[in-house]
Amino acid sequence: MSARLRVLIVDDARLARRELRTLLEALPWVECVGEADDVPAARAAIARLHPDLLLLDVQMPSGSGFDVLDGLECVPAVVFVTAYDQYAVQAFDANALDYLVKPVAAERLHAALEKARERVRHPATAAPATTAREKLGAEDQVFLREGERCWFVALGEISRVVVDGNYARLWFRDQNALLARSLSALEARLEPALFFRANRNTLVNLRMVRAVEPSIADGYELTLKDGSRVEVSRRQARELRERLAL
Known part of the structure; x- marks a missing residue:
């Protein structure tokens, strides 16, 4: 992260974008790196600018703020800014940093930006977007x-x-969700020291492995921390032994 919190404003209303930019200009540790007024422009700006934080409208003519995020390889921190408070539960279910209702009070925005600065300073909690084609890590x-x-x-x-x-x-926190990408495409972007191809159909987070047991046909069976079991094919067994020094 740079010394300043780099913020991208995404809102279809020009006056709303101007109001947010004016509020940001009062904070010397914040830099507004750009604006976008619809879903395609926002996705292009994220890919080009790699902001630390999105101030993201929920409802736009071209789609929702959730559509902006859907399918991104790596997502910046997000604060939703909208006139519609009925989306708050969905936003917080998504683990957004904050949810601001228009008109935005300077004090509430400042508090949300402080949360974002703290989050970005400690990437173990959540990291800002990485540059294109870098391997994605934990x-x-x-x-x-x-x-x-x-x-x-x-x-x-x-x-x-x-x-x-x-x-x-993807399986996480005792839940699962579908990602519109093939396993091979994901494998190419993930850090190989973290994710291991156990068989044709499964990538495993090696940090989540609780136990390794020999299996049939010279393979292994992995028990993960969530209790699930994954077969390691004979073809992949040798690589697993090298990874884990078995």
Whole structure:
């Protein structure tokens, strides 16, 4: 993170963006790196600018704030800013830092920005977005969405990733959600020291392995901290032994 908190404003209303920018200008430790007025522009700006924090409207003509986050490889910290308080429960279920209702009071915004600064300073809790094509590590977070439920999840919290049709299902915190990416695409972006391809259908977080037992056909059976069991194929057994020095 830079010395200043880098903020991207996403709101379809020009006056709302101007109001937020004016409030941010009063804080010398905050830098507004850009604005976006719809979902496609916001996603492009995130990819280009890599902000530390999004001030994100929920309801826009081109989609929702949740649509902005859906499918991003790595998600910045998020504070939702909206005129509609009925989205608050969904926002906090997603583990947003804060939820501000318009018109935004300077004191409430300042408090939310302080939360964001603290979060970004301590990436073990949540990390800012990484630059394109870097490997994603345990502290990077992804946004997951299944129906009306949403989550921000640090990759280190994910115990396993399993093929689900053309996509991948991620298991975390005794829950699971579908991510619209193939297992191979995810494997290419994840830090190999963290995630291991146990078999054709499963990636395993090695930090979540509680026990390793020999299995049939010279493979292994892994018991994870959540109690789930994963078979390691014979083909992958040698690599596992090297990874874990068995």
